[in-house]
Amino acid sequence: MARPRFLKLPPQQQQAILRAALEEFAAHGFHDASLNRVIEAAGISKGSMYYYFDGKEDLYAYVAQTEFAGLFERVGPPPDFDAGDAESFWSALEDYYRQLLQALAASPQLAAMLRGWSAAAKNPAFQEVQGELEQASVPWIEQALAAGQKVGAIRDDLPASLLIAVALGMGEAMDLWLMSQPVDPGSLPAQVHGLIDMMRGAFAPRGPAQQAGNAIL
Amino acid sequence: MARPRFLKLPPQQQQAILRAALEEFAAHGFHDASLNRVIEAAGISKGSMYYYFDGKEDLYAYVAQTEFAGLFERVGPPPDFDAGDAESFWSALEDYYRQLLQALAASPQLAAMLRGWSAAAKNPAFQEVQGELEQASVPWIEQALAAGQKVGAIRDDLPASLLIAVALGMGEAMDLWLMSQPVDPGSLPAQVHGLIDMMRGAFAPRGPAQQAGNAIL
DNA sequence: ACACCCTTTAGACCACTGGTCTAGACTGGT
DNA sequence: ACCAGTCTAGACCAGTGGTCTAAAGGGTGT
Numbered sequence: 001m002a003r004p005r006f007l008k009l010p011p012q013q014q015q016a017i018l019r020a021a022l023e024e025f026a027a028h029g030f031h032d033a034s035l036n037r038v039i040e041a042a043g044i045s046k047g048s049m050y051y052y053f054d055g056k057e058d059l060y061a062y063v064a065q066t067e068f069a070g071l072f073e074r075v076g077p078p079p080d081f082d083a084g085d086a087e088s089f090w091s092a093l094e095d096y097y098r099q100l101l102q103a104l105a106a107s108p109q110l111a112a113m114l115r116g117w118s119a120a121a122k123n124p125a126f127q128e129v130q131g132e133l134e135q136a137s138v139p140w141i142e143q144a145l146a147a148g149q150k151v152g153a154i155r156d157d158l159p160a161s162l163l164i165a166v167a168l169g170m171g172e173a174m175d176l177w178l179m180s181q182p183v184d185p186g187s188l189p190a191q192v193h194g195l196i197d198m199m200r201g202a203f204a205p206r207g208p209a210q211q212a213g214n215a216i217l
Numbered sequence: 218m219a220r221p222r223f224l225k226l227p228p229q230q231q232q233a234i235l236r237a238a239l240e241e242f243a244a245h246g247f248h249d250a251s252l253n254r255v256i257e258a259a260g261i262s263k264g265s266m267y268y269y270f271d272g273k274e275d276l277y278a279y280v281a282q283t284e285f286a287g288l289f290e291r292v293g294p295p296p297d298f299d300a301g302d303a304e305s306f307w308s309a310l311e312d313y314y315r316q317l318l319q320a321l322a323a324s325p326q327l328a329a330m331l332r333g334w335s336a337a338a339k340n341p342a343f344q345e346v347q348g349e350l351e352q353a354s355v356p357w358i359e360q361a362l363a364a365g366q367k368v369g370a371i372r373d374d375l376p377a378s379l380l381i382a383v384a385l386g387m388g389e390a391m392d393l394w395l396m397s398q399p400v401d402p403g404s405l406p407a408q409v410h411g412l413i414d415m416m417r418g419a420f421a422p423r424g425p426a427q428q429a430g431n432a433i434l
Numbered sequence: 435a436c437a438c439c440c441t442t443t444a445g446a447c448c449a450c451t452g453g454t455c456t457a458g459a460c461t462g463g464t
Numbered sequence: 465a466c467c468a469g470t471c472t473a474g475a476c477c478a479g480t481g482g483t484c485t486a487a488a489g490g491g492t493g494t
Contacts, residue, residue, distance in 0.1 A: 005471085031248050035452060045473045046453085056452065158411045165394040166387055166415060173386025177379050194375050198383060201418035222441085252481060262444045263482085273481065 002062040006052040017042040017052070021063045026109040029116035030060050064117065067110045075103045078140050082147035086204075089153040093144060094196040098189060101175075105183050115176065141167055148203070155205040163203065170199060219279040223269040234259045234269070238280045243326040246333035247277050281334065284327045292320045295357050299364035303421075306370040310361065311413040315406060318392075322400050332396060358384055365420070372422040380420065387416060 006014065020041035024033045035056050039049050053059045076099075079092045104111050145163055148154030154163070174195045181191075223231065237258035241250045252273050256266050270276045293316075296309045321328050362380055365371030371380070391412045398408075 034450085036450080047455090047472055047474070050453070051471065158415075162391075162394050162411070165390045166412075169386045169390025169393075170383055170419075173382045174379075176386075177382040194379070195383075197423070198375075198419040201421065202387075202415040204418065206414070251479085253479080264443055264445070264484090267482070268442065 001058060001065070003052055003054070009052070013044075017044065017049075018063060018066065021059055022067065022109055022113070025060055025063060025116075026112035030056075033060075035059070064113060067107070067113065071100070071103055071107065071110060075099050078144070080147075081144050082150050084151065086148075086151055086153035089148050089151050090196060090200055093148075093199075094192060097196065098192045101178060101188065101192065102185075104175075111179055115179065141171075152205065154203050157206065166202065167199070170202070218275060218282070220269055220271070226269070230261075234261065234266075235280060235283065238276055239284065239326050239330070242277055242280060242333070243329035247273075250277075252276070281330060284324070284330065288317070288320055288324065288327060292316050295361070297364075298361050299367050301368065303365075303368055303370035306365050306368050307413060307417055310365075310416075311409060314413065315409045318395060318405065318409065319402070321392075321396075328396055332393065358388075369422065371420050374423065383419065384416070387419070 006017075017038075020038050024038045024041070028034070033056075035049070036046075038059070039046055042049075049059075053062065075096075078096050081089055081092055084092075104114070142164060145154060145160065145167065149156050178188075178191065178195075223234075234255075237255045241255045241258070245251070250273075252266070253263075255276070256263055259266075266276075270279065292313075295313050298306055298309055301309075321331070359381060362371060362377065362384065366373050395405075395408065395412075
């Protein structure tokens with residue numbers, strides 16, 4: 001994850017490399033990004049690049065981590081999900097999700113990288129990197145799940161791994177859908193509400209009356 | 218999509234090429250699969266391969282399409298979703314989904330290809346191919362959605378494109394989760410029931426009492 | 435039997451990829 | 465002045481997907 005030597009570089013050169021890499025990865029995704037182009041755009045030699053980073057994956061992981069860290073820093077820490085009742089849990093989640101999306105909309109390159117992230121993460125060679133990053137950017141899903149179960153907002157009749165997988169899948173689909181829409185700050189809250197409402201329907205505990213989803217019947 | 222010449226080949230040689238390609242793609246995914254290895258394994262020359270197929274993507278798309286078609290043929294056509302009430306809609310969906318999964322479990326190579334499919338499909342160069350295949354294998358999601366709305370089993374307060382996107386995302390996550398579990402035919406029905414129950418919670422219409430998910434409150 | 439044309443095959447060749455390696459430039463310490 | 469360690473440049477490597485040319489087959493008309 002970025003040889004320490006890299007951090008000793010003058011920040012200006014660090015920035016040049018990072019900017020070139022971000023641009024390339026955002027434009028082409030991980031696989032079709034060309035390390036040679038990054039090297040050329042950054043104005044360094046191949047030897048230097050491999051002196052600072054272990055390789056393409058390492059560079060990608062570092063850029064992604066850095067950018068994500070910046071995003072979460074801009075938004076601030078997640079609220080305490082496990083203080084209050086189920087109702088406040090869901091509204092806190094909705095608020096936080098909306099803030100994240102607004103921040104993401106402000107950095108289109110990061111959004112583009114995220115779009116290709118899940119594809120890259122399926123590469124077996126990436127699971128190690130993904131593990132590191134999941135502990136740095138996705139962990140709050142796991143925590144939020146546990147917190148939700150504690151306050152009775154989330155069902156506990158299914159395996160946690162399944163809940164996490166489906167939550168990630170839904171989240172990814174929602175993010176992609178939102179990013180494919182024209183960005184309208186005015187309607188975003190309503191859209192986010194609809195999304196969280198679907199999550200709530202999927203993950204809320206089932207009442208004694210079999211399923212809760214069919215209130216219309 | 219597979220030059221017509223290919224179809225005029227003796228079936229035996231078609232099989233040899235298809236088997237080699239399926240094996241390679243299943244083992245390495247689209248990107249890391251080597252066309253040269255496929256050529257070697259199939260025992261043909263590079264010129265012949267490019268004479269029969271437009272390129273790597275074309276070969277992949279053809280193999281995927283062929284295998285999927287075989288799967289759907291094995292399972293049979295989907296039932297009529299729009300006959301009956303909401304309750305029968307959901308149980309028909311559950312049955313059909315379970316049958317598909319059982320068939321999929323019987324062909325591990327197809328399962329492996331599917332695992333890498335969504336990753337490959339995110340490549341812009343693939344959207345054309347994906348479009349063709351979505352019309353061949355996923356269209357019933359769209360139809361099922363419309364049918365479900367007709368019988369009052371599916372909400373219609375959100376854009377259809379969003380429902381489709383989320384349904385695809387949830388489906389993909391569920392498939393991947395199931396394929397990562399040890400296959401236990403005995404517990405599969407219960408797992409499928411849990412998955413459909415989550416879908417139901419997300420997509421069922423909301424009753425007049427705001428949300429239906431919080432029946433526990 | 436010959437010539438003709440179209441289909442098919444073989445594989446050399448191309449630009450490019452990520453990654454390795456070596457030779458040397460630069461630096462600070464003695 | 466010498467040496468050791470840090471850093472840089474870029475030639476080089478095996479492998480990639482894809483193109484292209486030259487020749488081999490195979491059928492048909494004469």
